[in-house]
Amino acid sequence: MLTYEGLKKEFVPCPLCNSSSTKKIFKEETREIVTCKRCSMVYVNPRPTSEAIKQLYSTGISRWTTSKEYIDKKTPFFEDLLSRVQMIKNGGKILDVGCGIGLFLKLARENEWEAYGVDISNEDVKYAREKFRLNVHLGGLIEANYPEEFFDVVTMWDVIEHMADPLSHFKEIKKILKNGGYLFILTGNIDSDEAKQKGVEWDFLSNRSHIVFFSTQTLGEFLDLAGLKMICLPNSTILPEFASSHMIRKAMKKMKILVREPATFIDLLKKAYAILMKPKQTHDSSMMILATKKD
Numbered sequence: 001m002l003t004y005e006g007l008k009k010e011f012v013p014c015p016l017c018n019s020s021s022t023k024k025i026f027k028e029e030t031r032e033i034v035t036c037k038r039c040s041m042v043y044v045n046p047r048p049t050s051e052a053i054k055q056l057y058s059t060g061i062s063r064w065t066t067s068k069e070y071i072d073k074k075t076p077f078f079e080d081l082l083s084r085v086q087m088i089k090n091g092g093k094i095l096d097v098g099c100g101i102g103l104f105l106k107l108a109r110e111n112e113w114e115a116y117g118v119d120i121s122n123e124d125v126k127y128a129r130e131k132f133r134l135n136v137h138l139g140g141l142i143e144a145n146y147p148e149e150f151f152d153v154v155t156m157w158d159v160i161e162h163m164a165d166p167l168s169h170f171k172e173i174k175k176i177l178k179n180g181g182y183l184f185i186l187t188g189n190i191d192s193d194e195a196k197q198k199g200v201e202w203d204f205l206s207n208r209s210h211i212v213f214f215s216t217q218t219l220g221e222f223l224d225l226a227g228l229k230m231i232c233l234p235n236s237t238i239l240p241e242f243a244s245s246h247m248i249r250k251a252m253k254k255m256k257i258l259v260r261e262p263a264t265f266i267d268l269l270k271k272a273y274a275i276l277m278k279p280k281q282t283h284d285s286s287m288m289i290l291a292t293k294k295d
Protein backbone atom coordinates (compact mmCIF):
# COMPACT_ATOMS: atom_id res chain seq x y z
CA MET A 1 0.00 0.00 0.00
CA LEU A 2 1.26 3.42 -0.98
CA THR A 3 1.97 5.79 1.93
CA TYR A 4 2.90 9.47 2.12
CA GLU A 5 6.45 8.58 3.13
CA GLY A 6 6.88 6.45 0.02
CA LEU A 7 5.71 9.13 -2.43
CA LYS A 8 8.08 10.76 -4.88
CA LYS A 9 8.67 14.36 -3.80
CA GLU A 10 9.98 17.54 -5.44
CA PHE A 11 10.91 21.10 -4.43
CA VAL A 12 8.42 23.61 -5.80
CA PRO A 13 8.17 27.42 -5.86
CA CYS A 14 5.34 29.18 -4.03
CA PRO A 15 2.02 28.15 -5.62
CA LEU A 16 0.73 31.71 -5.18
CA CYS A 17 3.56 34.10 -6.16
CA ASN A 18 6.16 31.72 -7.63
CA SER A 19 8.92 32.90 -5.29
CA SER A 20 11.38 30.34 -3.95
CA SER A 21 12.29 32.30 -0.87
CA THR A 22 10.82 30.44 2.10
CA LYS A 23 11.05 30.06 5.86
CA LYS A 24 10.49 26.68 7.54
CA ILE A 25 7.69 26.77 10.06
CA PHE A 26 7.24 23.09 10.90
CA LYS A 27 9.71 20.29 10.44
CA GLU A 28 8.99 16.64 10.99
CA GLU A 29 10.98 13.58 10.07
CA THR A 30 9.39 13.16 6.67
CA ARG A 31 7.71 16.49 6.02
CA GLU A 32 8.49 20.20 6.07
CA ILE A 33 5.98 23.02 6.00
CA VAL A 34 7.22 26.42 4.84
CA THR A 35 5.87 29.93 4.51
CA CYS A 36 6.65 32.11 1.50
CA LYS A 37 8.69 35.15 2.52
CA ARG A 38 7.10 37.23 -0.21
CA CYS A 39 3.37 36.47 0.06
CA SER A 40 3.10 34.40 3.29
CA MET A 41 1.49 31.41 1.59
CA VAL A 42 1.95 28.24 3.68
CA TYR A 43 2.70 24.96 1.90
CA VAL A 44 4.45 21.60 2.10
CA ASN A 45 7.89 21.69 0.48
CA PRO A 46 9.29 19.43 -0.85
CA ARG A 47 5.91 18.01 -1.70
CA PRO A 48 4.68 14.85 -3.43
CA THR A 49 4.66 15.25 -7.22
CA SER A 50 1.28 15.70 -8.95
CA GLU A 51 1.67 12.21 -10.41
CA ALA A 52 2.35 10.74 -6.97
CA ILE A 53 -0.74 12.47 -5.54
CA LYS A 54 -2.90 11.07 -8.32
CA GLN A 55 -1.43 7.62 -7.68
CA LEU A 56 -2.16 7.90 -3.96
CA TYR A 57 -5.83 8.75 -4.49
CA SER A 58 -6.41 6.18 -7.16
CA THR A 59 -5.11 3.35 -5.00
CA GLY A 60 -7.67 3.46 -2.28
CA ILE A 61 -6.67 6.09 0.28
CA SER A 62 -10.38 6.87 0.33
CA ARG A 63 -11.58 3.33 1.00
CA TRP A 64 -13.56 4.38 4.08
CA THR A 65 -15.55 6.93 2.03
CA THR A 66 -17.73 4.13 0.73
CA SER A 67 -18.49 2.82 4.24
CA LYS A 68 -21.85 3.23 5.97
CA GLU A 69 -20.09 4.96 8.85
CA TYR A 70 -18.81 7.66 6.49
CA ILE A 71 -22.19 8.14 4.86
CA ASP A 72 -23.99 8.41 8.23
CA LYS A 73 -21.42 10.88 9.52
CA LYS A 74 -21.22 13.05 6.43
CA THR A 75 -24.87 13.28 5.42
CA PRO A 76 -25.83 15.94 8.04
CA PHE A 77 -22.61 17.83 7.21
CA PHE A 78 -23.51 18.02 3.51
CA GLU A 79 -27.15 18.83 4.31
CA ASP A 80 -25.89 21.84 6.24
CA LEU A 81 -23.61 22.91 3.38
CA LEU A 82 -26.44 22.57 0.86
CA SER A 83 -28.72 24.72 3.01
CA ARG A 84 -26.01 27.41 3.02
CA VAL A 85 -25.73 27.24 -0.76
CA GLN A 86 -29.50 27.53 -1.01
CA MET A 87 -29.48 30.71 1.07
CA ILE A 88 -27.78 32.27 -1.93
CA LYS A 89 -28.99 30.30 -4.92
CA ASN A 90 -31.76 27.79 -5.56
CA GLY A 91 -31.57 25.26 -8.35
CA GLY A 92 -29.65 25.22 -11.63
CA LYS A 93 -26.47 23.45 -12.63
CA ILE A 94 -24.12 22.62 -9.77
CA LEU A 95 -20.60 21.16 -9.95
CA ASP A 96 -18.89 19.62 -6.93
CA VAL A 97 -15.12 19.50 -7.39
CA GLY A 98 -13.63 16.57 -5.47
CA CYS A 99 -17.11 15.12 -5.05
CA GLY A 100 -15.96 11.75 -3.70
CA ILE A 101 -18.81 9.23 -3.73
CA GLY A 102 -21.24 12.06 -4.56
CA LEU A 103 -23.05 12.38 -1.24
CA PHE A 104 -23.42 16.16 -1.55
CA LEU A 105 -24.53 15.88 -5.18
CA LYS A 106 -27.13 13.26 -4.32
CA LEU A 107 -28.66 15.68 -1.79
CA ALA A 108 -28.45 18.55 -4.30
CA ARG A 109 -30.25 16.47 -6.93
CA GLU A 110 -33.03 15.71 -4.42
CA ASN A 111 -33.41 19.50 -4.16
CA GLU A 112 -33.92 20.02 -7.89
CA TRP A 113 -30.31 20.79 -8.81
CA GLU A 114 -28.80 19.42 -12.01
CA ALA A 115 -25.76 17.75 -10.45
CA TYR A 116 -22.26 17.24 -11.87
CA GLY A 117 -19.07 16.08 -10.16
CA VAL A 118 -15.37 15.46 -10.70
CA ASP A 119 -13.03 13.34 -8.63
CA ILE A 120 -9.68 11.62 -9.11
CA SER A 121 -10.48 8.54 -7.00
CA ASN A 122 -11.45 5.54 -9.13
CA GLU A 123 -13.24 3.85 -6.31
CA ASP A 124 -15.30 6.88 -5.26
CA VAL A 125 -16.32 7.74 -8.83
CA LYS A 126 -17.38 4.16 -9.44
CA TYR A 127 -19.59 4.34 -6.34
CA ALA A 128 -21.07 7.72 -7.34
CA ARG A 129 -21.95 6.39 -10.79
CA GLU A 130 -23.20 2.95 -9.82
CA LYS A 131 -24.97 3.56 -6.50
CA PHE A 132 -26.18 7.12 -6.96
CA ARG A 133 -26.40 7.25 -10.77
CA LEU A 134 -24.57 10.57 -10.77
CA ASN A 135 -22.88 12.33 -13.66
CA VAL A 136 -19.27 12.29 -12.41
CA HIS A 137 -16.07 12.76 -14.39
CA LEU A 138 -13.13 10.58 -13.30
CA GLY A 139 -10.04 12.78 -13.33
CA GLY A 140 -9.08 16.40 -12.78
CA LEU A 141 -11.31 19.44 -13.24
CA ILE A 142 -9.37 20.93 -16.13
CA GLU A 143 -9.37 17.79 -18.24
CA ALA A 144 -13.13 17.41 -17.64
CA ASN A 145 -13.35 20.33 -20.09
CA TYR A 146 -16.81 21.67 -19.23
CA PRO A 147 -18.29 24.32 -21.55
CA GLU A 148 -17.76 27.99 -20.78
CA GLU A 149 -20.32 29.70 -18.52
CA PHE A 150 -22.06 26.40 -17.80
CA PHE A 151 -22.54 26.25 -14.02
CA ASP A 152 -24.68 28.33 -11.65
CA VAL A 153 -22.73 27.08 -8.64
CA VAL A 154 -19.35 25.36 -8.15
CA THR A 155 -18.51 23.88 -4.75
CA MET A 156 -15.13 22.85 -3.32
CA TRP A 157 -15.69 21.22 0.09
CA ASP A 158 -12.43 20.39 1.85
CA VAL A 159 -10.62 19.91 -1.42
CA ILE A 160 -8.39 22.91 -2.27
CA GLU A 161 -5.89 21.98 0.46
CA HIS A 162 -5.11 18.82 -1.56
CA MET A 163 -4.33 20.69 -4.78
CA ALA A 164 -0.80 21.07 -6.11
CA ASP A 165 -1.91 23.96 -8.33
CA PRO A 166 -4.97 25.75 -6.88
CA LEU A 167 -4.60 28.73 -9.25
CA SER A 168 -5.19 26.78 -12.46
CA HIS A 169 -8.31 25.27 -10.86
CA PHE A 170 -9.69 28.69 -9.89
CA LYS A 171 -9.00 29.95 -13.43
CA GLU A 172 -10.91 27.01 -14.86
CA ILE A 173 -13.81 27.70 -12.50
CA LYS A 174 -13.90 31.32 -13.62
CA LYS A 175 -14.27 30.01 -17.18
CA ILE A 176 -17.04 27.48 -16.52
CA LEU A 177 -19.04 29.60 -14.07
CA LYS A 178 -21.96 31.59 -15.45
CA ASN A 179 -21.92 35.35 -15.01
CA GLY A 180 -23.65 35.88 -11.69
CA GLY A 181 -22.78 32.32 -10.60
CA TYR A 182 -21.17 31.45 -7.27
CA LEU A 183 -18.15 29.51 -6.05
CA PHE A 184 -18.32 28.06 -2.51
CA ILE A 185 -15.11 26.99 -0.80
CA LEU A 186 -14.64 25.23 2.52
CA THR A 187 -11.10 24.85 3.85
CA GLY A 188 -9.01 25.25 7.00
CA ASN A 189 -7.85 28.69 8.06
CA ILE A 190 -4.11 28.79 8.79
CA ASP A 191 -4.61 32.16 10.51
CA SER A 192 -7.20 30.83 12.95
CA ASP A 193 -6.57 30.80 16.68
CA GLU A 194 -6.75 27.01 16.74
CA ALA A 195 -4.08 26.72 14.02
CA LYS A 196 -1.82 29.11 15.91
CA GLN A 197 -2.31 27.39 19.24
CA LYS A 198 -1.99 23.79 18.11
CA GLY A 199 0.61 24.20 15.35
CA VAL A 200 1.40 20.93 13.65
CA GLU A 201 -0.95 19.15 16.07
CA TRP A 202 -3.88 20.94 14.42
CA ASP A 203 -5.87 18.25 12.56
CA PHE A 204 -5.72 20.19 9.39
CA LEU A 205 -1.91 20.50 9.41
CA SER A 206 -1.31 16.98 10.66
CA ASN A 207 -3.25 15.52 7.74
CA ARG A 208 -0.57 14.30 5.35
CA SER A 209 -2.73 14.64 2.27
CA HIS A 210 -2.99 18.43 2.78
CA ILE A 211 -0.25 20.22 0.87
CA VAL A 212 -1.35 23.89 0.78
CA PHE A 213 -2.77 25.93 3.67
CA PHE A 214 -4.78 29.10 3.14
CA SER A 215 -5.61 32.22 5.10
CA THR A 216 -8.41 34.56 4.03
CA GLN A 217 -5.67 36.81 2.66
CA THR A 218 -3.85 34.22 0.53
CA LEU A 219 -7.09 32.65 -0.66
CA GLY A 220 -8.35 36.11 -1.62
CA GLU A 221 -5.16 36.66 -3.64
CA PHE A 222 -5.57 33.36 -5.48
CA LEU A 223 -9.16 34.24 -6.37
CA ASP A 224 -8.12 37.71 -7.49
CA LEU A 225 -5.42 36.30 -9.80
CA ALA A 226 -8.03 33.98 -11.32
CA GLY A 227 -10.49 36.81 -12.01
CA LEU A 228 -12.76 35.99 -9.07
CA LYS A 229 -13.61 37.99 -5.98
CA MET A 230 -14.35 36.95 -2.44
CA ILE A 231 -17.68 38.11 -1.04
CA CYS A 232 -17.78 36.10 2.15
CA LEU A 233 -15.67 35.82 5.27
CA PRO A 234 -14.81 32.93 7.61
CA ASN A 235 -17.22 31.26 9.97
CA SER A 236 -19.73 30.94 7.18
CA THR A 237 -20.74 34.53 7.77
CA ILE A 238 -21.82 36.24 4.61
CA LEU A 239 -20.10 39.56 4.25
CA PRO A 240 -22.62 42.15 5.49
CA GLU A 241 -22.33 44.35 2.43
CA PHE A 242 -23.22 41.44 0.19
CA ALA A 243 -25.89 39.88 2.37
CA SER A 244 -27.53 43.18 3.03
CA SER A 245 -27.81 44.40 -0.54
CA HIS A 246 -28.82 40.93 -1.72
CA MET A 247 -31.45 40.53 0.99
CA ILE A 248 -32.67 44.12 0.88
CA ARG A 249 -33.14 44.02 -2.89
CA LYS A 250 -35.02 40.73 -2.56
CA ALA A 251 -37.22 42.06 0.26
CA MET A 252 -37.90 45.32 -1.58
CA LYS A 253 -38.92 43.42 -4.67
CA LYS A 254 -41.20 41.17 -2.66
CA MET A 255 -42.87 44.03 -0.81
CA LYS A 256 -42.92 46.12 -3.98
CA ILE A 257 -41.21 48.97 -2.19
CA LEU A 258 -40.37 51.84 -4.48
CA VAL A 259 -37.73 54.23 -3.29
CA ARG A 260 -36.84 57.37 -5.20
CA GLU A 261 -33.13 56.87 -4.60
CA PRO A 262 -32.71 53.10 -4.13
CA ALA A 263 -28.90 53.28 -4.09
CA THR A 264 -28.78 55.74 -1.20
CA PHE A 265 -31.50 53.87 0.63
CA ILE A 266 -29.70 50.55 0.26
CA ASP A 267 -26.40 52.11 1.29
CA LEU A 268 -27.96 53.40 4.49
CA LEU A 269 -29.52 50.04 5.35
CA LYS A 270 -26.24 48.29 4.53
CA LYS A 271 -24.38 50.39 7.06
CA ALA A 272 -26.96 49.62 9.73
CA TYR A 273 -26.80 45.92 8.88
CA ALA A 274 -22.98 45.90 8.92
CA ILE A 275 -22.96 47.28 12.45
CA LEU A 276 -25.51 44.74 13.66
CA MET A 277 -24.04 41.73 11.90
CA LYS A 278 -20.28 42.17 12.22
CA PRO A 279 -18.75 38.89 11.06
CA LYS A 280 -16.54 37.03 13.47
CA GLN A 281 -13.00 36.96 12.20
CA THR A 282 -10.76 33.93 12.63
CA HIS A 283 -11.96 32.11 15.73
CA ASP A 284 -13.15 29.11 13.79
CA SER A 285 -10.46 26.93 12.32
CA SER A 286 -12.38 26.26 9.13
CA MET A 287 -13.59 28.94 6.78
CA MET A 288 -16.31 29.06 4.20
CA ILE A 289 -15.69 31.43 1.36
CA LEU A 290 -18.15 32.63 -1.23
CA ALA A 291 -16.83 34.07 -4.48
CA THR A 292 -18.16 35.37 -7.78
CA LYS A 293 -16.62 36.51 -11.02
CA LYS A 294 -15.18 40.03 -11.02
CA ASP A 295 -17.35 42.54 -12.83
Ligand SMILES: [Zn+2]
Nearest residue numbers: 014017036039
Ligand atom coordinates in the same frame (compact mmCIF):
# COMPACT_ATOMS: atom_id res chain seq x y z
ZN1 LIG B 1 4.54 33.40 -2.34
